Amino acid sequence: MASSVQQQTSSSLKRRDSSLSRESDVMTITPLGAGSEVGRSCVFMTFKGKTIMFDCGIHPAFSGMAALPYFDEIDPSTIDVLLVTHFHLDHAASLPYFLEKTTFKGRVFMTHATKAIYKLLLSDYVKVSKVSVEDMLFDEQDILRSMDKIEVIDFHQTLEVNGIRFWCYTAGHVLGAAMFMVDIAGVRVLYTGDYSREEDRHLRAAELPQFSPEVCIIESTYGVQLHQPRHIREKRFTDVIHSTVSQGGRVLIPAFALGRAQELLLILDEYWSNHPELHNVPIYYASPLAKRCMAVYQTYINSMNERIRTQFANSNPFDFKHISPLKSIDEFNDVGPSVVMASPGSLQSGLSRQLFDKWCAEKKNACVIPGYVIEGTLAKMIINEPKEVTLMNGLSAPLNMSVHYISFSAHADCAQTTNFLEELMPPNIILVHGEANEMGRLKQKLVTCFAERNPKISTPKNCQSVEMKFNSVKMAKTIGKLAEQTPENGENVSGLLVRKGFSYQIIAPDDLHVFSQLSTANVTQRITIPYSGAFGVIKHRLKQIYESVESSTDEESGAPTLRVHEQVTVRQDSENHLSLQWTADPIGDMVSDSIVALVLNASREMPKVVVETETEKDDAEEQKKTEKIVHALLLNLFGNVKYGEDGRLVISVDDNVAYLDKQKGEVESENEALKERVKLAFKRIQTAVKPIPASGTGS
Amino acid sequence: MSIRFKFKSVIEFETLDIGRKPYISIGEVRSRIMNVKKLDNVFRKDSDLVLYDAVTGLEYGDDMFQIPTGSSLIVKRVPIEVASSAM
Numbered sequence: 001m002a003s004s005v006q007q008q009t010s011s012s013l014k015r016r017d018s019s020l021s022r023e024s025d026v027m028t029i030t031p032l033g034a035g036s037e038v039g040r041s042c043v044f045m046t047f048k049g050k051t052i053m054f055d056c057g058i059h060p061a062f063s064g065m066a067a068l069p070y071f072d073e074i075d076p077s078t079i080d081v082l083l084v085t086h087f088h089l090d091h092a093a094s095l096p097y098f099l100e101k102t103t104f105k106g107r108v109f110m111t112h113a114t115k116a117i118y119k120l121l122l123s124d125y126v127k128v129s130k131v132s133v134e135d136m137l138f139d140e141q142d143i144l145r146s147m148d149k150i151e152v153i154d155f156h157q158t159l160e161v162n163g164i165r166f167w168c169y170t171a172g173h174v175l176g177a178a179m180f181m182v183d184i185a186g187v188r189v190l191y192t193g194d195y196s197r198e199e200d201r202h203l204r205a206a207e208l209p210q211f212s213p214e215v216c217i218i219e220s221t222y223g224v225q226l227h228q229p230r231h232i233r234e235k236r237f238t239d240v241i242h243s244t245v246s247q248g249g250r251v252l253i254p255a256f257a258l259g260r261a262q263e264l265l266l267i268l269d270e271y272w273s274n275h276p277e278l279h280n281v282p283i284y285y286a287s288p289l290a291k292r293c294m295a296v297y298q299t300y301i302n303s304m305n306e307r308i309r310t311q312f313a314n315s316n317p318f319d320f321k322h323i324s325p326l327k328s329i330d331e332f333n334d335v336g337p338s339v340v341m342a343s344p345g346s347l348q349s350g351l352s353r354q355l356f357d358k359w360c361a362e363k364k365n366a367c368v369i370p371g372y373v374i375e376g377t378l379a380k381m382i383i384n385e386p387k388e389v390t391l392m393n394g395l396s397a398p399l400n401m402s403v404h405y406i407s408f409s410a411h412a413d414c415a416q417t418t419n420f421l422e423e424l425m426p427p428n429i430i431l432v433h434g435e436a437n438e439m440g441r442l443k444q445k446l447v448t449c450f451a452e453r454n455p456k457i458s459t460p461k462n463c464q465s466v467e468m469k470f471n472s473v474k475m476a477k478t479i480g481k482l483a484e485q486t487p488e489n490g491e492n493v494s495g496l497l498v499r500k501g502f503s504y505q506i507i508a509p510d511d512l513h514v515f516s517q518l519s520t521a522n523v524t525q526r527i528t529i530p531y532s533g534a535f536g537v538i539k540h541r542l543k544q545i546y547e548s549v550e551s552s553t554d555e556e557s558g559a560p561t562l563r564v565h566e567q568v569t570v571r572q573d574s575e576n577h578l579s580l581q582w583t584a585d586p587i588g589d590m591v592s593d594s595i596v597a598l599v600l601n602a603s604r605e606m607p608k609v610v611v612e613t614e615t616e617k618d619d620a621e622e623q624k625k626t627e628k629i630v631h632a633l634l635l636n637l638f639g640n641v642k643y644g645e646d647g648r649l650v651i652s653v654d655d656n657v658a659y660l661d662k663q664k665g666e667v668e669s670e671n672e673a674l675k676e677r678v679k680l681a682f683k684r685i686q687t688a689v690k691p692i693p694a695s696g697t698g699s
Numbered sequence: 700m701s702i703r704f705k706f707k708s709v710i711e712f713e714t715l716d717i718g719r720k721p722y723i724s725i726g727e728v729r730s731r732i733m734n735v736k737k738l739d740n741v742f743r744k745d746s747d748l749v750l751y752d753a754v755t756g757l758e759y760g761d762d763m764f765q766i767p768t769g770s771s772l773i774v775k776r777v778p779i780e781v782a783s784s785a786m
Contacts, residue, residue, distance in 0.1 A: 065736040065776070066746060071708035072775040102708045135737060376742050462778040 027187065027468045029217065029430055033057060033069030035462040036436040039090045039374050042069035043191065043217055043432060046078075047184050047470075050164050051106075053082045054180065054191045054217070056098050057090040060346045061376030064135040068094050073463045076104035080162045084110040084150075085193025086177035087117040088259060089125060090374070096122065096138035096146040107161055108150045111168065113176025113300040115150050117258050119143060120296060124257055124289050128343060128350035153178075155303075169207040171195035173410045174259045175300055181209055187470050188213040190426070194433070195219065196410040197420060198230065201266045202308040202317075203410070208423055215468060216426040221372055221411040223438030224445055237264075237406050238271045240368055244402075245281045245337040249364030252401075253341040254352035254379060257287035260371050260408050261341060262297055265323055268339065272322040279322070286326035286342040286351050294318055294325075329354050345370075346377035349392070353378070357391045363400035371409040375435065414442065418449055425450075428468050429457045436461075476504035480511035523584040527592065529599050531578045535560055538570065538578070541598055546591075568592045626689050630662065633685050638678070651678055700768035704732060705753070707775045717768060725750055726762030732774060749775040 027047035033040030039059035045052045058067040076098070084092050092114070098104055110118065122143050126136065153159055155178065158167040163185075168178035173194045182189045190213035195206040227233070244251050255261045265285060272278055287293060301312050311317045326332055326340070329351060342352035356378075359365040373380040382389065382403045388396045412420065421429065429446065431439050439459050446457055458466045477483075482495050495506040498516050505515065513519035531538075542549045542564055550563045554571055561571040568582040568591050580595060582588040634641045634651065644650040649660040651674075658669035658678045665682055669675040700721050705712040715731060717723040729748050733739040738746050750759045753771035766772075 062741055063737065066738050066741050068776075070746075070776060070778055072706055072777070074708070076708050101710065103710055461780075 025470055027189075027215070027470060028465050029189075029215070029460075029468075030073065030465040031432050031460055031462055032071060032073055033059070033462060034090070034433045035460050035464060036434070036439060037375070037462070038221060038372070038433055038435060040067060040069045040094070041091045041193070041433055042071075042094070044074050044079075045182075045189065047187065050162065050184050051079045051081075052164065052166075052182060053079050053106075055085055055091040055193060056082060056093075056095045057088070058093040058137075059376075060089060060344070060348065060374050063348075064137065068097065068137070070463050071098070071102060076102040079104055079106040081106055081164055081166070082108045083166065083168075083180045083182075083191070084108065084114060084118075085171065085180065085191070086110075086174050087114050087121050088174065088194065089121070089256070091193060092118050093122060093125060094137065095150075096142040099146045099149055100138060100142045108146075109153045109159070109166075110150060111155065111176045111178050111303075112152050113303050114178070115147070115152055116296050116299065117176060117293075118150075119147055120289055120293055121256065121258055124287060124293075124343060169209055170204050170303075172197065172199070172203050172206040175203065175262075175297065175303055179206065179209070181211070181213060186474060187215075189215040189217065190424070191217045192219055194221070194411055196412055197416040198227070198410070199305055200230065200408075200410060201263055202304045203263075204303075204305045206412075206420075208420070212424050213426050214470065215428040215430065216421065216424060217430045217432055218417065218421070219411065220417065220431040220434030220439045220442045221409075222413045222417075223434055223442045224414045225438075226415055227407075227413040233406060233408065234267055236404075237267065237368065237370070237408075240366060240402075240404050240406070241268070241339055242271075242275070242278070244364070244366040245278065245339065247364055248337050249362070249366060249401075250334075250337060250359050251339040252352065252355050252359060252365070252367045253339065253370055254343070254347050254356070254367070255341055255345045255370050256343045257285075257289060257293045258297065260410065261285070261343075262318070263408055263410075264341065264370055265320060266317065269320045269322055281337050281339065283320075283323045283339045284326040284332070284341065285320075285323050286328075286332070286340055286355075291325055334358070345379065346374060347379040347382070348377055353392055357393075357397070360389060360399050360401050361397050363402070365401035367401055367403045369403065369405045370407065372407060372411065373405070414445065417442070418446070421446065421450070421455075425453060425455070427455050428466075429455050430466055431457065431459045474504060476506050478506045479515055481508040482506060482511075524581065525584050525592070526579060526581045527596065528573065528577050528579045529596060530576055531599050531602070532576050533602060535572045537602055538562070538599060541602060542570075542595065545594070545598070564595060565591050568595060570595060627662070629689055630682075630685055634660075634681065637681050702728065702766065702768060702770045702772060703753075704728075704750075704772040704774050707751075707773050712771065721768045722765040723768075724762065725759045725764045725766065728766070728772070729762070738776070745779055746776050747779050749777055751775065 027045065030044045031042065032044055033042040039057065039061060041055040041057040043054040045054070057069070084095065086092070095108070099108070123140060126140060126143070153168060155168055155170055158165060165183040166180055168180050171177040171179045171193055173196050177193060177195070179190060179192045179195055188211060190209060197206050199205040241251050253264065255264065268283055272283065298316065298318050301309060308317055340355055342355055344350050344352055347353050347356055356367065367382065369379055369383060373383065378389070382399060383405045385403055386399060389399045391397050431443060434442065443457050443459050460466050476497060478493065478495065482493065487493050493506065495508045496512060498505050498507055498518065507515050509520050539549065539551065539562055542562060546565050548565050552561055552563065553559070554561045559572045561569055563569050567588040568580055571579050573579045578599060580592050582592050631641065634649065638651045638653055640652040642650045644659065649662060651658045651660060653674055656669065656671035656674045658667055658674050660667050660678055660682060665686065667675050667679045667682070669678070700718060701714050701716045702723065703712045703714055715728070715735070729750060730739070732748060751757065751773040752759065753773050
C-alpha cells in the first residue's frame with residue numbers, strides 16, 4: 001500500500017513528459033538535391049510528425065545513380081505526401097525510380113497538365129539518353145506504372161491528407177507548373193518550384209498567394225541577375241537566326257520537346273510569317289514524340305493565358321504554318337540552311353547532340369542556347385566558346401559554329417524575387433535551386449534589402465538541414481454570450497470551437513446561428529417496445545434505479561406515463577406496447593437504452609413479480625451503514641485507518657499521516673501527494689455510496 | 700564468393716561478386732560499388748558512400764577491415780563536403 005502512493009506520483013509525471021515530446025514544435029527542412037546547386041530538385045520537410053517531399057528530379061549533368069537526389073539521407077517510407085511542381089526533368093524525372101525502387105509508400109500529387117506531359121517527357125528522356133540498360137534508373141514500364149500512382153490536383157483546390165492541408169498556385173514557367181502551399185497545424189510553407197512573375201506568349205505569370213507563409217522555399221536560379229526586357233530578348237533571338245540562315249548556315253536550338261520549346265516555336269512561326277523571304281528555309285521541331293507532344297499541349301489550353309486562349313477561338317495557335325515535325329536524324333534532309341530545334345537541351349546525347357557533332361566545325365552555323373544550362377553539361381561548356389569539343393565518338397573537333405546564349409527559361413530574376421518576397425514577407429526564407437556563388441550573392445542582397453524586418457535566410461547544401469521552431473499556441477476569440485464576462489485564471493470556459501479559414505472562435509451553442517452559418521437542431525427519438533406485462537412492474541423497477549421517476553397521465557390518450565430522470569417519457573400505448581420518447585443527447589440516449597434493456601428483461605421473466613412495499617428507510621441505520629462501508633473501503637486502500645480524538649479518521653501510510661474529516665470531506669496532511677490521494681479516494685467513495693443524483697451531471 | 704548490398708532507401712538487395720578469396724576489404728567494396736553504380740566516373744565526384752553492417756546497423760569505419768563472403772551491407776550515398784572558395 002505504501003509503494004502505491006509513490007507509484008501513482010511517478011506514473012503521472014511520466015505521462016506528462018511523453019505527451020510533450022510526442023509532437024515536436026520544430027520544423028526541419030532538408031534539401032536532398034538542388035541545395036546550393038541546380039538540378040535534382042528534392043526538398044524534404046517534416047513537422048509535427050508529418051513528412052512531405054517536394055519534387056523528385058534528376059541532375060541532367062550526371063547519369064545513372066549519380067544523377068539522383070540523396071535519398072539515402074532519409075527514410076522514404078515515412079513520407080506522407082510527395083508534391084511535384086512541374087514536368088521538367090530536374091523536378092520530376094526520378095519519380096519512377098522513387099516509386100518503384102524505394103520504400104516510399106505515400107501519395108503523389110501534381111497538376112493535370114504536369115501529369116500528362118510528365119509521361120511524354122520521361123518516355124522521350126528514356127529513348128534519348130544513350131546509356132546502357134544497366135545504367136538506366138527506370139524504363140518505360142516503370143513510367144507507366146508510376147502513372148497509376150500519381151494523383152491530380154487542380155489549381156486552387158485544397159486537399160487534405162493525414163492532417164496536411166495543401167493547395168497550389170500558378171507558377172508560370174511552363175504549362176501546368178505550380179507553387180505548393182502546405183499547411184500543417186496552422187503553419188504554412190510555400191514551395192515555389194521554378195516560377196516566373198512575367199507573362200509570356202502563352203503562359204500566365206505566377207500568382208501572388210493571398211496568405212503569407214511562415215516559411216518560403218524559393219528558387220534562386222538567376223541570383224542577382226536581371227533579365228533583359230522580353231522584346232529585346234526576342235529580337236536578339238530572331239536576329240541571330242535570320243542572319244545565320246541568310247548566309248546559308250544552319251541553326252541548332254537544343255531544347256526539350258516540351259516546355260520552353262513551345263514559346264520559341266510561337267516566336268519563330270510569327271517571325272517567319274512576317275518575313276516571306278525566309279519561307280524556303282525550313283524549321284524543324286525534332287523529337288521522337290513531336291506530334292504527340294503538341295497534341296497534349298493543345299489539350300491544356302485552359303491553363304494558358306488570356307491572349308492565347310482568345311487566339312485559340314479563331315485558330316489553333318499551335319498549328320504552325322512554317323514548322324514541321326522531325327522524328328529522327330534519318331528523316332532529316334540536310335540540304336541548305338535550316339533551323340532545327342532538337343532535344344535534349346543539355347546537348348548530352350540524342351538528336352541535338354548528333355546535329356551538334358555534325359555542324360560544329362562549320363563557322364557559318366550557329367547554336368542558340370535558349371534556356372538555363374546546368375553546370376557539367378556540354379551546353380554549359382560551349383557558352384565559353386572553347387576552341388575544341390569532344391564528339392560523341394570520342395574524337396575532338398574544332399568548335400567553329402557561333403554559340404549564343406539567349407535565355408527564355410522563365411525563371412524569376414533578382415527584381416522579381418525581391419518584389420515577390422517583399423509582398424509576402426515570410427519570416428523564414430530558404431534559397432534552393434541556384435549555384436552556390438549566385439545564391440550567396442542573392443542572400444546578401446536580400447539581407448540588406450530586408451534589414452528592418454530581418455527574416456532568417458538560409459542557403460543549405462544538400463543534406464544540410466534547416467530547423468525552425470514554431471509556437472504551437474493558437475489564439476481563439478470568444479464572442480457573444482461567452483464574452484460578456486472575462487473569465488478568471490483557472491476558470492473553465494466551454495463552448496463550441498468554430499474555425500473560419502485560419503481564425504478560431506469559441507461560441508456558446510445558442511449563439512451559433514448568430515455568429516456563423518451553423519445552427520443547432522434537436523432530434524426527438526421515439527421507440528416502441530412490445531410489452532404485455534403490468535405497467536406497475538416497470539415503474540417499480542425504474543424507481544429502483546433512478547431517483548427521479550414521475551408518474552402522470554397522458555393528456556390525449558389517457559394512458560399512464562412515466563417521466564424518467566426528466567429526460568425520457570415512457571408511455572403505455574396499448575396492452576402490448578410501450579413507447580419511449582426523448583430528445584437525443586448523450587444522457588437521454590443512455591437513459592433510454594437502460595429503460596429498453598429493463599423492459600425487455602422484465603418481459604422475459606415468466607413468473608409475475610409482486611410489487612413489494614418499500615421498506616421505510618431508517619435514517620440512522622443508513623448513516624451507520626454508510627460509515628461502516630466508508631471505513632472498510634478506506635482500510636482496503638490505505639491499510640492503517642483509525643479513529644482519532646476529534647472524530648476525524650487518521651490514515652497513516654509509511655511515515656506520512658493524513659487526517660480526514662468525514663462530514664466535510666476535508667483532508668489535512670503534511671504530505672501533498674497523500675493528501676490528494678485521500679481526498680480523491682474519499683470523494684469517489686462518497687459518490688459510490690449515494691444514489692445517482694437527479695441532475696445527471698454529477699460531481 | 701559474393702556479398703549482398705542495398706542502398707538505404709531502396710527495397711531490394713543486390714549481389715556483388717568479390718572474386719575467389721573468401722573475404723574482401725571495406726575500401727575495396729566501396730570502390731567496387733562506386734564503379735558498378737558509375738558514381739566515380741563523373742566530371743565532378745560529389746558523392747561518397749558510407750557502409751554499414753545490415754544486421755547490426757554499425758558503420759564500417761575502417762577501410763582495411765575485412766568482411767567475409769555472404770555478408771550483407773547497407774550503403775548510404777552522401778554528398779562530399781566541397782571545400783569551396785566562395786561563400
